[in-house]
Amino acid sequence: MDAWWLNAVIMGVVEGLTEFLPISSTGHLILTSALLGMDGEKTKVFEIAIQTGAIFAVILIFWSRLYATASGLLQRKPQAWRFTQNVLIAFVPAVVLGLLLGKTIKAHLFTPHVVATTFILGGLAILWIERRFARQAQVLGQTARVQSVDDMTAGDALRVGLLQCLALVPGTSRSGATIMGGLWLGLSRTVATEFSFYLAIPTLIGAGVYSLYKARDLLNLADLPMFMVGLVAAFLSAWVCVRWLLRFVSTHSFVPFAHYRIVFGLLILITHGLGWVNWAN
Numbered sequence: 585m586d587a588w589w590l591n592a593v594i595m596g597v598v599e600g601l602t603e604f605l606p607i608s609s610t611g612h613l614i615l616t617s618a619l620l621g622m623d624g625e626k627t628k629v630f631e632i633a634i635q636t637g638a639i640f641a642v643i644l645i646f647w648s649r650l651y652a653t654a655s656g657l658l659q660r661k662p663q664a665w666r667f668t669q670n671v672l673i674a675f676v677p678a679v680v681l682g683l684l685l686g687k688t689i690k691a692h693l694f695t696p697h698v699v700a701t702t703f704i705l706g707g708l709a710i711l712w713i714e715r716r717f718a719r720q721a722q723v724l725g726q727t728a729r730v731q732s733v734d735d736m737t738a739g740d741a742l743r744v745g746l747l748q749c750l751a752l753v754p755g756t757s758r759s760g761a762t763i764m765g766g767l768w769l770g771l772s773r774t775v776a777t778e779f780s781f782y783l784a785i786p787t788l789i790g791a792g793v794y795s796l797y798k799a800r801d802l803l804n805l806a807d808l809p810m811f812m813v814g815l816v817a818a819f820l821s822a823w824v825c826v827r828w829l830l831r832f833v834s835t836h837s838f839v840p841f842a843h844y845r846i847v848f849g850l851l852i853l854i855t856h857g858l859g860w861v862n863w864a865n
Contacts, residue, residue: 591620592810596634596817601825603638603788603818604781606710606760606841607848611699614754615852618696618863626807628690629799633811636792637818642781645826663734667782670736674745674762674779675786681749682791694754696856696863702755703849710842713764717773718837729770733778736771743769744779748787755849758784764838777833781826 598616602609613631617623622630643650656664721727730736747765751758759780766776796803855861 588810589813591622592630592813593817594620595622595631596637596814596819597821599631599634599814600638600641600818600821600823603635603822604642604759604784604826604829606706606757606763606838607845608699608703608706608751608755608757608760609635609638610751611703611755611757614694614699615696615863619861625799626802629795629802630811630814632795633792634814634818635788637815638822639785639788640815640819641822641826642784644823645830646778646781667734670738670741670779671782671786673738673741674748674783675790677742677745678748678752678787679790681752685752689752689754696852698753699755699863700849700852700856702753703845703852706756706760707842707845707849710760710764710838710845713768714837714839714842717767728767728772728775730775731772733775733782736775736779740769740771741779744771744783748783758787760841773833773837777829 595613595616598612599609602612610631617627617631653664653667657668730740744762744766747761748758750756750761750765762780762783763776766779767773771779852863856863
């Protein structure tokens with residue numbers, strides 16, 4: 585198999601497995617592309633574009649809900665309109681800040697040290713939020729304020745959307761910011777996870793389309809096979825990952841992901857600092 589095709593498969597699998605877990609797909613893609621020797625503007629476009637493959641998996645898994653919502657919009661059902669409104673409200677902050685700060689962030693923050701540091705800080709944040717969540721449930725006897733996605737208010741959606749903006753910093757994790765932020769705001773574990781998936785649909789599709797449009801002069805038909813392989817690999821791995829995560833969150837906390845983030849972040853700093861691995865692309 586041609587090296588580019590193999591690299592596309594590896595990158596697609598990494599994207600699909602990490603996009604919806606609170607461990608940062610962008611951070612993993614930056615590090616993976618560095619290890620594979622993939623660099624340049626075209627690689628950055630590829631990393632963003634294959635996110636669309638991962639989001640197709642979410643659309644497939646939640647197709648019944650999405651179809652019912654679309655039908656409800658046509659029938660002017662209040663629940664469908666409120667759900668759609670909340671997703672759009674949460675989507676807007678990342679669009680605005682992404683357009684304003686995207687170039688600056690890519691120029692200065694896409695480095696192994698930033699990724700490693702945000703891995704560690706994000707892991708510590710998960711541990712703190714999980715401890716707070718557990719204390720409220722076990723010691724104070726409190727249950728989550730929001731037990732269904734349909735019970736979310738516009739204010740809840742806006743706050744989740746603002747937290748999603750933290751993921752503009754590579755290594756933070758879009759899923760981590762929205763899921764753990766949702767727990768912190770009073771959403772149940774299931775609601776926070778599901779809303780993160782729904783919010784990912786416009787966010788990742790929008791980012792992918794915008795990235796491809798901006799880089800249209802860099803790309804040609806010869807790039808199409810590599811992009812398609814990456815998309816398919818991301819779709820298949822994301823489909824497996826999302827179905828597993830939905831089962832996992834029903835009975836487990838996100839503490840194992842926090843430990844993974846901290847250990848991996850430290851590993852990056854140590855190996856890069858000692859010159860054992862060149863994580864920089």
